[in-house]
Structures are given as structure tokens and as C-alpha cells.
Amino acid sequence: MTYRIALVEDDSRLQANYAQALQREGYDVATYSSKPEAMSAFARSLPDLAILDVMLGEEMAGGFDLCQHLRSLSPVIPIIFLTARNSDLDRVSGLRLGAWDYLTKDTTTLDFLPARISALFRTVEALRSNTTENKIIQHKDLQIDEDRKEVYWKSHPISLTLTEFWILVCLARRPGHVKNHEQLMEAASVIVTNNAIAAHIRRIRDKFQDVDSDFKAIRSEYGMGYRWQP
Amino acid sequence: MRFSLRLKLALLSLLLLLFPLLGMRLNNTLKNSLITSQQETLSLTAQAVSAALTDRNDLFDREQFHGLNQDRDLYLFQLSNTIRLDGNLDDWRPELAEAEEFAKEHLISSEGNYALKSLNFRHLAGKQDKYLYALFDVQDDHVIYRSKNSLRLDRSDHLQIVIEDNQSRKKYLMTAHEQGWVNAFLMPDVPIKFPVSEQRIQGVWHQTDRGYILEIRIPLELLGNKLAFTMADVDDVESRDIKALIGTSNLQDDKAPGLLLTTSTPIEEILKSLDRPYARIRIVDRNQRVRAQVGSLRTSEIPTDHNNKLSLRINELMRPLYRFFINPFLTEFKDQASQPTELDLHGIREGLAGKHSVTSYLMEDGQVEVMAAITPLYEQDQVIGAVVVEQTTNSILSLSNRLIEETISLSVVAFLFGGCILLFFAFRISARIRRLRNQAASAITPDGRILNTINKNSASDEIADLGRTLDSMLSQLQQQIEHREQMADNLEHEMRTPLAGIAASVKNLRQEQLDTNPSDRIMEYIQWVERDVQRMEELLTSIREATTLKNALLLDSMELFDLGRAVSVWLEHGWRPAFNKVDILYQAPEHEVLVNGDPVRLRQALEKLVENAVSFHTPGTAIELQLEQHENDISLLVINQGPIIEPDMQQQIFHSMISNRAVKDKLPHLGLGLYIVRTVLDHHDGRVSVQNLSDGRTGVFFTITLPGVLKNEIS
Numbered sequence: 055m056t057y058r059i060a061l062v063e064d065d066s067r068l069q070a071n072y073a074q075a076l077q078r079e080g081y082d083v084a085t086y087s088s089k090p091e092a093m094s095a096f097a098r099s100l101p102d103l104a105i106l107d108v109m110l111g112e113e114m115a116g117g118f119d120l121c122q123h124l125r126s127l128s129p130v131i132p133i134i135f136l137t138a139r140n141s142d143l144d145r146v147s148g149l150r151l152g153a154w155d156y157l158t159k160d161t162t163t164l165d166f167l168p169a170r171i172s173a174l175f176r177t178v179e180a181l182r183s184n185t186t187e188n189k190i191i192q193h194k195d196l197q198i199d200e201d202r203k204e205v206y207w208k209s210h211p212i213s214l215t216l217t218e219f220w221i222l223v224c225l226a227r228r229p230g231h232v233k234n235h236e237q238l239m240e241a242a243s244v245i246v247t248n249n250a251i252a253a254h255i256r257r258i259r260d261k262f263q264d265v266d267s268d269f270k271a272i273r274s275e276y277g278m279g280y281r282w283q284p
Numbered sequence: 285m286r287f288s289l290r291l292k293l294a295l296l297s298l299l300l301l302l303f304p305l306l307g308m309r310l311n312n313t314l315k316n317s318l319i320t321s322q323q324e325t326l327s328l329t330a331q332a333v334s335a336a337l338t339d340r341n342d343l344f345d346r347e348q349f350h351g352l353n354q355d356r357d358l359y360l361f362q363l364s365n366t367i368r369l370d371g372n373l374d375d376w377r378p379e380l381a382e383a384e385e386f387a388k389e390h391l392i393s394s395e396g397n398y399a400l401k402s403l404n405f406r407h408l409a410g411k412q413d414k415y416l417y418a419l420f421d422v423q424d425d426h427v428i429y430r431s432k433n434s435l436r437l438d439r440s441d442h443l444q445i446v447i448e449d450n451q452s453r454k455k456y457l458m459t460a461h462e463q464g465w466v467n468a469f470l471m472p473d474v475p476i477k478f479p480v481s482e483q484r485i486q487g488v489w490h491q492t493d494r495g496y497i498l499e500i501r502i503p504l505e506l507l508g509n510k511l512a513f514t515m516a517d518v519d520d521v522e523s524r525d526i527k528a529l530i531g532t533s534n535l536q537d538d539k540a541p542g543l544l545l546t547t548s549t550p551i552e553e554i555l556k557s558l559d560r561p562y563a564r565i566r567i568v569d570r571n572q573r574v575r576a577q578v579g580s581l582r583t584s585e586i587p588t589d590h591n592n593k594l595s596l597r598i599n600e601l602m603r604p605l606y607r608f609f610i611n612p613f614l615t616e617f618k619d620q621a622s623q624p625t626e627l628d629l630h631g632i633r634e635g636l637a638g639k640h641s642v643t644s645y646l647m648e649d650g651q652v653e654v655m656a657a658i659t660p661l662y663e664q665d666q667v668i669g670a671v672v673v674e675q676t677t678n679s680i681l682s683l684s685n686r687l688i689e690e691t692i693s694l695s696v697v698a699f700l701f702g703g704c705i706l707l708f709f710a711f712r713i714s715a716r717i718r719r720l721r722n723q724a725a726s727a728i729t730p731d732g733r734i735l736n737t738i739n740k741n742s743a744s745d746e747i748a749d750l751g752r753t754l755d756s757m758l759s760q761l762q763q764q765i766e767h768r769e770q771m772a773d774n775l776e777h778e779m780r781t782p783l784a785g786i787a788a789s790v791k792n793l794r795q796e797q798l799d800t801n802p803s804d805r806i807m808e809y810i811q812w813v814e815r816d817v818q819r820m821e822e823l824l825t826s827i828r829e830a831t832t833l834k835n836a837l838l839l840d841s842m843e844l845f846d847l848g849r850a851v852s853v854w855l856e857h858g859w860r861p862a863f864n865k866v867d868i869l870y871q872a873p874e875h876e877v878l879v880n881g882d883p884v885r886l887r888q889a890l891e892k893l894v895e896n897a898v899s900f901h902t903p904g905t906a907i908e909l910q911l912e913q914h915e916n917d918i919s920l921l922v923i924n925q926g927p928i929i930e931p932d933m934q935q936q937i938f939h940s941m942i943s944n945r946a947v948k949d950k951l952p953h954l955g956l957g958l959y960i961v962r963t964v965l966d967h968h969d970g971r972v973s974v975q976n977l978s979d980g981r982t983g984v985f986f987t988i989t990l991p992g993v994l995k996n997e998i999s
Contacts, residue, residue: 065781071788078795138780159780161787161814161821234857249829249836252884256841274843276850276883278857 057175058082060101062092062120063136064111068159072105072167079168089116093123100128103174105167107159108137130181132174136163154203155216162245169243170216177203191226194284196271198223210265217242218258221251225272225282234279255280289717293710297703300695307691308609315684319655322680323642326563326657330673331640333558333565334659337671343550357542358511358532359573361410367417369499371463371490376408376419383408383419392514392529401425403517403528405495415501418513424495426519430459437469437479439524442516443498444531445485446541449508453541456482458500460489468500482506512541545569551576563675567661570669572632581654581676598693605692610685631658635670644677653677716747724754734762773831776824783824787817830956830963837967841882844993847918848877848911854887855909863898867906877913878993881968889964889972890920892957893986897924900984918990925983928976937974938962965990 059081063069066087073083084101086092089110104124110116121133135156154177155170157163180201191198197206203219205212214222224233224241233241235251242254255272262269271284337343361379368375376383387404405422420443430440442459445468456468457479468485472478487500514531518524533541555565555578567576631641635658644655654674661669723738738755742748790813797806852872859868879886897907905925912919929937938958958972965972970990977983 065785067785068781068788071785071792074792075788075795078792138777138784159784161784161817163784164788164791247825247829249884249888252882253836259841274883276845276853276887278853278887 056082057102060084060104062086063107075164089120092120103132105134105136108135132178166243193226193229196226207262207265212261217244218254221254222258225280229282232275232279232281289714290710293706297706300699300702303698304691304695311684311687318680326655326673326675327642330657330659330671333671334661338662357545358409359545363410363412367412369488371488371497379410386530390530392531394528398528403530405515414504416504417501420498422495424517427491427496428518428521430461432461440518444514446512447508448510448541456485458487463489463491509544510541511544545573552578563673566672568670570636602693606689610688629656635660636667638667720751727758734758769831772827776827779824783820790814826956830960833960833963842880844878844880845883846876847879848873850883859894866898869906870909873911877911877918879990880993885964889961892961893922896957897922900924900926902926917992920988921985923985925981929974929984934974
């Protein structure tokens, strides 16, 4: 089957470019330039995956509104945020909007977008299949279901974005081993700065500490890298 | 020398010294005018007295102002001391100085040539109590006493006394058998009769080296209005003839004895009625004899208003100071010869010649100044005497002194008070200015941040204006900087989308081309575009990192770690591989150097400094890192040899978008590196500063200072 992707992006050229690239990958892409336009379309039919620009025209947080609207329509639709602002990442992560992933609009976006989209669809598949032969990483209090992208800490579910999930998996696969920024970037399929990796790590820690204030399992190695050391 | 505002104002306060100068000036003017008015007053008083006495013929007749003959008239002094008839002259002082010399010009008769040493005498007559006292200090080379067996009284050295009143004339003789007590004898009118001893006229005859002294006293009731003394000198014991006669009046040619002059009670009564306090009025006759005198020169103390304790204390405190300025004068002095005397004042002769004058003279060693107004006394257009009205200038002096004292006191008080106020004012102003200066100085931190520390002052003066101006300057500067940072942020954000668009277009182009078997050239072009887009994005990323750093830092987590060890790790795994052409020297400390911070951020900051050092270092020289643990903080130095940084740039370079680089290298430079360093250090409560090397090498060293962590703080 062909997955239908809704792309909500106010910049027409960017919209056209991304749409082109995705269609080349074999997806059916519906493009919208504004929140109302997208809303009315979602009311008629839901896409299989939505890519939302956070800032839509004059609306600084139009994408977030759309995300909440989509979630109210369907709890499982994968949503990817596109943003030009790094500061939005914290909001995406913090708002618990049920966004599954986000990407910054930069030169590398198109390098990673297809891979991520397919990863998300695989996850959706995994959730649907209900098989119990998923790849599970179990390490003391940590339990990771790689296919379903589900993370539990002391039996509490931890809701991570795709990038955060991949970084955590990279660390938890080899407890005690230091992973430097490059390795983590590679694992998360992003090209970002060291600081961006640090921000991701911070957000992961925050999410663990929300359920366990004593969480100290992710250690930084003098700013060179990180290791999982529960 | 630094001439501070405080000093200037303190010097200005010296202008207060003009007060006493003005006071002195005023005082002089006042004193002069007081003296003038006193002169006028005295002059008027003198004229009034003169007018009151003019044409009182009866009075002057009675008081023997006419037909005066200085050679004959006997003038009675009012003796100051009690006279003891003992041959000692001390008790005659001070009037003794007024004693008159009698010699050749008073010669009445003489046998042969008159020789001075044979007979001359000093004579003084005066009143005291109920007696007239007379003194004869006689020089006589042969003192001849009365022979014991002679009845004659005039056959030895003797004194003749003639007393006359309106009815009769009596003649007495005094002579002595030997030194000692003598009495007078009344000489009979007719030679047949014997002399009768007059016990009431007594004297003492006292022999001296030069001759003898005769002191006598005559009860006043025996006296008339005329009196004459005659000294008879006998030199030959055998013949006992009178060799010479010297007298106050020449009685030989049957003239009347001279008038017995003394102060006139009636005139004094009249003068008393005029009642001039603190003034002495004296009437002199044509011979400058004082014939009447009332009043005294003594002034009573001018009452001072030292009734309250404060002014009394001030007065006591200031006394040494006053002494420099005031004119001292005596309030206690003896009225000069209050007895009748010959008055010899400057101007008295002119007065007697009919001229008014005012003069002044000093008494008591110059301690008392007396002012005298002299005016002639007329009788039928004849000057018969002069009125002398005298007054000390004490009252003026004391007034003037009091003025001076008050001036000084006021000046001192004004000086202290005004000086204090001026000083306070000076301190206040200079403190305000200094505070403003300090605020302005600390408004820009050494690492180039602007902390607007200027307190806006609501005062409406120039200093507050200056403060407000500085404040608005700083605010504008702050806004400029914020605007610049904001602009960079906006620019970065606005550029990102089109750049992403370009990147996406190029990506699509590449994909499409790959399907159509493109020429190498076209693929090369696409690659170039991709590379340039990449570079632009790197630039934008570095801008973003700097501009969003502050917010990002707030979210970072701090942890305790060993910076000494961390630097070793970073060097080994990051910087040495990255800058493999440069030597980076670092000696890790033996002990742990704990800091509380975000290692990622600190590493980032240090990396910027190392990058900076690498791009500026002189090729062939090493970059040094020095970590030092101090008592309260930790410092890390990054040293490189190379171009120095101008002092005025040393704060600037930590601002965003300031680049001091003349060096071009591969890395993008927007002047954000040091800004990031500063922001990270701020977040860690640390500091960063840059200085030029001063150890002989040319180059700079950046110093990062972080608060230390005490071992006992580690939980």
C-alpha cells in the first residue's frame, strides 16, 4: 500500500521540494500551506503520517495546534515536526504532544527524512502486529522495545521522541561504554552540533527524572561523550 | 598633584576669612567715627562749661583769677600722701616733682654777691586734711642754728611766713637751735613786743649733706587768702647777719604777699552741676594752674552681655585669639595728680591764647589714652583761663574691642559653621560624583558586559543629570548590543528557511540528474552549491549557538567534576587531534581540581579559547594551558605568543560580533567565539579576561576564573 503523508509547510518552495523528494520515495504527499487548510482536510480524511511545520504563516505555534487537533482525531498517527528553531525542540519534547519525531529544517533534512519516515511506519506496523518477538533490551530497571519504540524505567513508560529513543538505545546497548557525540549522531541519524546532542541527552534525563528523581544512569564523560551506567 | 573638588571647596571656604577682615575694617571706621564724635562731644562740653562760667566776674574775682603773678602766687597742691613731719621727703611724692626751685630770680635781698650754693631751695606747698603743709629743701653751705642764749629769732637761718587776709597781715618766723621739732613765732607788729610762740604752726628741721630740710604745717584756719614764704640765710656764726633772702613774694618793697591759690570750691560746685560722667573737667588759670577739677577719668566697666554660659565659654576659649587683635587698655589706673597742678598739655597755651583744640595724650606707659578738649575761658573778652575736658578713650576702646571680639567670635563661628557646611557640601558633591564615577566604571564589567549600575537619581541638579545621561547612554548601548544580538538571531532564523529551500532544491536536482545520466560538470556544480550551502549553514549554526546560548544554558545540568582531569581528556581526545600542527602544553595538577559545572559547556568555552590561541599563535611557538587552584577559586590560563590586543579592545572582544582578527583561516569567524566563552563563564559564576603577556614574550593570555569547590561541600 502507498502511505499518504500530509505535509503542512507555509514556505511554498520548501513545500514543493519536500513533496518532490517524498514522492520520489514512493509516498503519496498532500501539501497544505496553512492551519485552517490542513484542519479542513484532516476533517475529511486522516493521513497515515503528518509532517508539520511549527510556524505556520503568522502563527508561531500553528503546528502545535494542528498536532493537538490530530491527536484528538487519532492517537496513533505518527507526527514529525519540522522547525527552523532549535528552541522549538524543547517545546516539542516538553509539551508531550505525542509528536514522534522532529527535524530541523536545514541542509540535511532531506538526507534523513525518508529514513525517519520509514522508521516511523515500521513502528506503526510493530504496534499493530502485536507480536511478542520484538527486540527487547532489558538492563536492570531499563526495558526497551526497539520495534515499538517503547521505553520503560522501573516499569514506568517513558515517552521519547525518535531521536531521543535512538540515542538511548545507542547508550543502553553497551552499558559502561562511552559513546561520543559523533557515534550518537550517527545512531540518531542526525547531523547536529555537540551542543544539540547534549540538549538531547538533557531531555532524555529530564524525562527519566520525571518518573524517578534519583535517575543518574546517563553519565557524561567530561563533555567528551556519555555512557549508560545505572 | 591632584586638585580634588573637595580641596577646591575647602580652599573656597577660606573666603569666609573675609568676614573678620571686613569686621576689622568696619571696626576701624566705627572707632574713628566714635573718636571723632567723642572729640566733638568733649569739645562741646568744654564750650558748654566755658559758656557756663563766662562773665561770672564775681566768681573769678572771688576765686582770684585776676592779677595773677606766678612769681608770687603760692599754689597749693592737694597732697596725695599723708605727710609726716620727719625730714624725709618720700611722703611728698608724687607731688614732689612739682616742687619749684627758688634761687637767684627770687632773690629779695643779698649781702654781696649771691652764691647759689649759699642759698637755694626747692619748695612745695600743699593741702591735706586741715593743714597746709610746706616743704623747703634748702641748699646751704653753712647751716647756722639759733644760738641758745640769744632771744633774736632772725640771727640764724630761718623761715619767714607772712599770712594776710582782708583785715590783717601776720608774720611768723621759724628757726631752730638744732635739728628736730620747731615751732613758729608770731612776730609782733611793733618791734618792742616779743615774739609769741605759735604752737599751731609746727615743723621739723632736718640737716642734710647739702643743707637742711624744713617741713612745716599750718592749720588752714590760720590762713587768709595770701601767703608768702621767705627763706633767710645766715652764713657767719659771728656776725649772724642775714646774707640773703629768697622768697615766694618780695615783701621788702611792701608788696602784698602772693595769693594763696588753691582749687576753687564754688567753681567745682558749678562744674559738678554739669555732671559729665567719665570725664574730668578742669579749669586752669592763665598760669596753667589747675583751679578747679571735677570728675574722674575712671571709666566703669562697660557691661558685657556675657550673661549666658555659652557666650562666656566662647569668650574664654577665644581669649588667646582676641589678644592678637584687640587694643589692650587699663581700666584701673590712678587719676593723674588729682590735686591742683600746673597743667602742661599740648594745646593748653593755645587755649589760653584763645584757641579751641582737641588733643590726646597717653598715660600709664601708654596703656591709657586720654583725649582732652581745651577751650578758652573768657571774661569781658579777656582770656582768663581755659577749660580742659578730658576723657579716656577706654569706652571707645572697650566698645571697639567688644566689636572685634564679636567679629572674631562670629567669624570663627561662621568659619566653623560655614566651613563645615561647605566641607559637607564638598564631600557630598564629591561623594556623589565619585559614586557616579564608580557606578559608571562598574557599569561595564572587565569582560565587557554592560550592567547598568547607575542609580537614577531624582535630584534635579547637574550631577543627577549627568547620572541620567550616563544611564540613558548605557541603556542605549545595551539596546544596541541587544539589537545586534537580536538581529543576528533574526537573521539566522530568516536565512535558514531559504537555505533549507536551496538545499532541498539542490538535493532534488541531484536526484533528478542522477536519473538522467548527468555530465560530470553538472554534478560538480551541484557539489559546489551543496558545499557552499553547507558552509553557510555552519555560519548560521555558530550564530544560533551563540544567540540561543543563554537560554540553552538555563536548561543545562551542572555536575561536579575534576577539571584538571577533564582538560587532559579534552586535550588528548579533542584538541591535539584537531590542531595536530600545534604544540599544546599542559601539566595536569596532581590533586583533583573540582568544579561544579556543565562539562560540555566548559569544554566548549575552553575549545573556543584554544581555537583562538591556535589561530593567533606565532607558528613554531607552543600554546600553554595552566590550571591553578587558589584558595577560593580556580584559574585556567590559555597562553599564546602572537599579536597583542590593544587595551581598549580587551573588554570589547567579549562582545558578540566583535572580531579582532586580521587572520584568515578556514574556520568561520563572526566574533562569536569569545562571546560564547563569556556567556558560558557567566553562567558558571566565573570570569574571563584577556591581558597581554608581560614576561618579555609577545602575546596574550586569557584567564578563566571559576569558583572553587570545597571538599566539604561535596555531599
